[in-house]
Amino acid sequence: MTDAPRRTALDALHRGLGATMTDFAGWDMPLRYASEREEHVAVRTRAGLFDLSHMGEITVTGAQAGGLLDHALVGNLGALAVGRARYTMICEESGGILDDLIVYRLGESEYMVVANASNALVVLDALTERAAGFDAEVRDDRDAYALLAVQGPASSAILKSVTDADLDALKYYAGLPGTVAGVSALIARTGYTGEDGFELFVAPADAEKLWQALTDAGRDAGLVPCGLSCRDTLRLEAGMPLYGHELSTSLTPFDAGLGRVVKFEKPGNEGRFVGREALEAAAARAEQAPPRKLVGLVAEGRRVPRAGFSVVSADGTVIGEVTSGAPSPTLGKPIAMAYVDAAYAEPGTAGVAVDIRGSREPYEVVALPFYKRER
């Protein structure tokens, strides 16, 4: 594809703020506005405002919308209460992960599936194909929404000042329709930062108005605009997987340590869903003899591991591979997620190193996440 990158409804605003832009999954997105470390710290201690309009929304409606999702996804979405959200995945028949998703149940017969930008078309096509025989409609709403996120400990107070919606009643992984700063929005208490926060799905035409209102409302609390660079370090510290790094079609949810998202006990479809047989086998394999496990690594030195670098044992044998790595602003050290051979996956395993451009840098194996907020 040679198409020029797509621009969100907030593009002019980002440029006006002096953002460094980057091509991400075919979108021209803000990478950072000033210092990505300061943006990261703002989200951990105050609040940050993100444009996530590249995310792909797909609406599923109809009497059998829940049944379709139970068939097409690995979760038990028919059982999801209206107003709640669920982290789930869509897999191939072979069990490989096509994408990780958040599914919101907006009504008895209406769901919104939010896919990664890089996979939105794949997910849309798969859902459409898997909808055959169900009384359900799959609608491409990728262009119907802009998505703004307010994340950080001050996000609730900031949002409260511009909405009458009952945010205290809105639990983590729940969503409700409401009005924010005069703009109709789906208000969801979700995020990808490890902090309390909200994601606001609005019409693209309203995005700029909402951004400005949130910027004004958050000024005293220290809210700053935040780019994708700090979003990546925030999610990494929180131990959250990123498709293309920790997740891929060559891994099942069990391989990724996320077998809990696979629900074999589904009341609908007689328990059948796409990938079931392969995933049952993957579950058994993970139980008996997991080939590799996803672990956290914390540096003893200062050099930063990057995706694709080899994890090695004391004698230099390759025992794994880094999937994501970055300097952690919160820990003040480089951190990484890596798949390592099960024999080396226990926290505290001695002699584990990362080959950083030819030099072996010692790393400590730790349990994920690196960071957990106090509640």
Added chain:
Amino acid sequence: MSNPQQLRYSKEHEWLTAPEAGVSTVGITSHAADALGDVVFVQLPEVGDTVTAGETCGELESTKSVSDLYAPVSGEITEINQDVVDDPSLVNSAPFEGGWLFKVKATDEPADLLSADEYTAFTGN
């Protein structure tokens, strides 16, 4: 940040001062620092090392990537900036001043070093 007129520049985005007693100070430009993002680790050559113009002599690690540091001239390293090793964010906050990287006693310099105006045109801003 504009590129200081009194400095000369390499196409690998290093700047260097006119030699004082044969020794030039070297750093990376504001343009390069902005492109890297927050620098978190700086690996510099050691005092006494001989470096060769256009070849790597260290590395700069930022949140998103690692970049090689190139020697803009050939010569012997006479001093490194310990402050920037201890606090790499100086590369971002003061690339032309407190964020300098090393001093080199040049024995040879390439013909294609740029003036401030030429470097500004080269980077297109």
